[in-house]
Amino acid sequence: MAETMKGLKRSHRCTEVSQKNIGETVTVMGWVQKSRNKGGIIFVDLRDRSGILQIIFEESDVKEEGFKKAEKLRSEYVIAVVGKVEARSGAVNDNLLTGDIELRATEVRILSESDTPPFPIEEDSKTKEELRLKYRYLDLRRPDLQKNLIMRSKVATLTRAFLAEEGFLEIETPMLTKSTPEGARDYLVPSRVHPGNFYALPQSPQLFKQLLMCSGYDRYFQIVRCFRDEDLRADRQPEFTQMDMELSFVDVDDVIDVNERLLQKLFKEVLDVEVSLPIQRMPYKEAMERFGSDKPDLRFGMELKDVSDVVKGCGFSVFTTALSNGGSVRGINATGQGNMPRKKIDALVDFAKGFGAKGLAYIAMSEDGTNKSSFSKFMTEEEMAALINRMEGKAGDLLLFAADEDDIVFDVLGNLRLEIARNLELLNKEEYKFLWVTEFPLLEYSKEQERYVAKHHPFTMPMEEDLHLLDTAPEKVRAKAYDIVLNGTEIGGGSVRIFQNHVQEKMFEVLGFSKEDAYDRFGFLLNAFKYGVPPHAGLAYGLDRLVMLMAKEDSIRDVIAFPKVKDASCLMTDAPNIVEEKQLVELGIEVSNVEEPTTEC
Structure with a gap:
């Protein structure tokens, strides 16, 4: 029968106990990694998010009742242990942070029992990913995934602190907004109050952060969830996290400067890796001709x-x-x-x-x-x-x-x-090669739509010396856009924004939008631009991709707590799923019969 914590308070996480605590009585709590009964003495490896601590149970120390509890312990039981810290009596385990000490138990409580897990809770699991994702709450107990999520938290915390010191304000933007179908597909949310109308989940806070610059907030940032209904791969998810920023009264060099110093701080503090500044820059045309890619791997x-x-x-x-x-x-x-x-x-x-x-x-x-x-x-x-x-x-x-x-x-x-x-195994994960790719084409021709579309988005500023080409050779116009690339992966991108009405109107004209179309899609931004807009620019990182590379993983699923699989479903919660007919009636929605997709990791 499970016990309670009444009267007990955890004093240390497992690896917070060290040689300096020898002789002290401490209280630790966590999960049983494994238990070994040697007859008269029981060894238990106790695990929490910090690591593992070896516990010794002897009947003379915990008395008969406590020893019987220790005999019952199985993998993933949750226990609380009070004991005295000692130098390890056996051989030192150099693979553990606590390999030179152990805890001699004087009291144990079984807080929760566990069924036998469907797979071992261990690093470098060989269990199929489908099974691990179905039981993600167990998968997340594995030390390697816990290290990744702890790293992710540290990256976010350091970013917030750095940007605050640089004068940025953290401001939230809406999750329910208007669909502006110019890019990836939106996730749509039906409105009950406005029948037949839909919100869209944001693909990025782009328009709102530009409005914040119009509103005089000068430097904005947000660590924000974004949504894109697109086909997935190793470094994409239907919902993902951006480290998003926008700055007023700046040009390309200003944005690059603050971001180089941010990256330098993150890699030093998280990985103890020195990032030499300035980071190399390479125009898009050169990157394509030398490497066949706009995100070249320089390793x-x-x-x-x-x-x-x-x-x-x-x-x-x-x-x-x-x-x-x-x-x-x-x-x-x-x-x-x-x-x-x-x-x-x-x-x-x-x-x-x-x-x-x-x-x-x-x-x-x-x-x-x-x-x-x-x-x-x-x-x-x-x-x-x-x-x-x-x-x-x-x-x-x-x-x-x-x-x-x-x-x-x-x-x-x-x-x-x-x-x-x-x-040939030339891709060394211990090596970090950064590159700014600059001067992207402003436009690319879509054969499907039979018109030019924006390479980044319709608010990207052309390079001033190329403005005259918008009428005669739009495909040759370069953008004041920049991507930050790490080891062949784009981890962030941004641009200087258009802030002059005549340039924005010309851009919409080249994209094939009538004035009415432009105002129908982006009227709230264009109206704001009538009332004094500062020159502004910004950048957004894919937090998932950045942490994936820092953690030396191959998939962003390994740095996201509850990821989706390739068909955008969640194997753990079985989402998406059907809803009650009553809910559909309230929304005025009728669902036609569609074929169920095959779930893939």
Whole structure:
């Protein structure tokens, strides 16, 4: 039968007890990790969020009643123990913070018994993720997940303190707002009071934080939940957390400065990692041409090289056709991989096809000086030599080429270099390579919508020197936008905002919005802009992604307390789910029969 805590008060968490407490009587409480009965003496590993402490039960110390309780202890029982701290009588356990001490129990209370858990509560669990997510409340007891969530809390606390010192005000913005469908799909919330009308859950506080700048609050921040109804992957969730900020009377350098110092503080205080400032900056165009990505991983080389001019007159039609269609031919050098088996090269070809490639051309350069190539018979010796020279190829290297439209070539080779790096284990999680990517295109053309759409959002300021191109060559206009990238993952992004009416009106015109459309969607912001708006800019971090990288995890699910799976469902609560008919009637909603999706992690 479970007991109560009456008369007891916890004095220490498990790992708060140390050698300096030897001889003291302390009270600890937690979960039984494991129990070992050695006949006359029982060893129990007690666990709480801080770690593990070894407890010793001997009948002479806890008396017969207490010893009988100790004999009953099983994994995940919740207990309170009073005892005296001693130096460990057996061998010191260097793997535990408390490995040089133990607690000799004088009193024990069983506060709660436990059924046998469906999986062991242990670090680096091999249990399938579906089962762990179904019993997430048990999964969250595992020390590695607890460390991640403690780290997440520390990052949020340090961020709040840093930004407060920098003059930022923490201000909350609404969760129920108006749908502005320009980007990802909104999550909609029906209104009972306004039948047939819907709120939207915010994809970001973007418009409200700009209104706060109009209202004179100067520097705002918020650690806020956001929602996007989009397909998921390892670093996405339908609900996620942003560390969001906006600043008035600033330009790009001001936003970058405060954020570099924030990152420097977080990495020093949380990980004891020094971040050298200033962080490298790279224009979008350079990032794409060198790495095939707007979020390049700088932990390894294997940069793209444009060989279009070298092969423009060759006899290999794959290359020349791509060039005649306005595309390019580019390659990467997988240094030292010239002896890669053909089977593995074929696997890379299949991988490339998944990103739109029709195939991959290659030259495998053996250590003995002989070359194997998929296209050498179509080129002269001089052309091959010039191509290898441009690629800085040497004996033992593997040269891989893609030929197509630029967008496809970048996507193929950008992902291919990452795949090779993964296969060769070049992605060192102990290394942190930061990069600012700047000067993004302001617009991109959507074939589906047959119009230009905003690369970031419709309120991003064009670079002043490109404003004249909005009428003649909108695709060439660069934005005053910036992303902060860490190890090939975008952890945050922002921009300088448009604050001049004539620029905003021109932007809407280029996006294909009539004045009526613009006011229908964003009228409350545009009206506010009539009453004096300061120059302003901002940035938002994905807190989940940032902590994922700091914790050296591969998925943001490992740094979120209660995550969803790929189909945006919760395996623990079985959400989303049907609701009572009465609730639907109150909302004026009728649900048609739809096929149930298959749940995937």
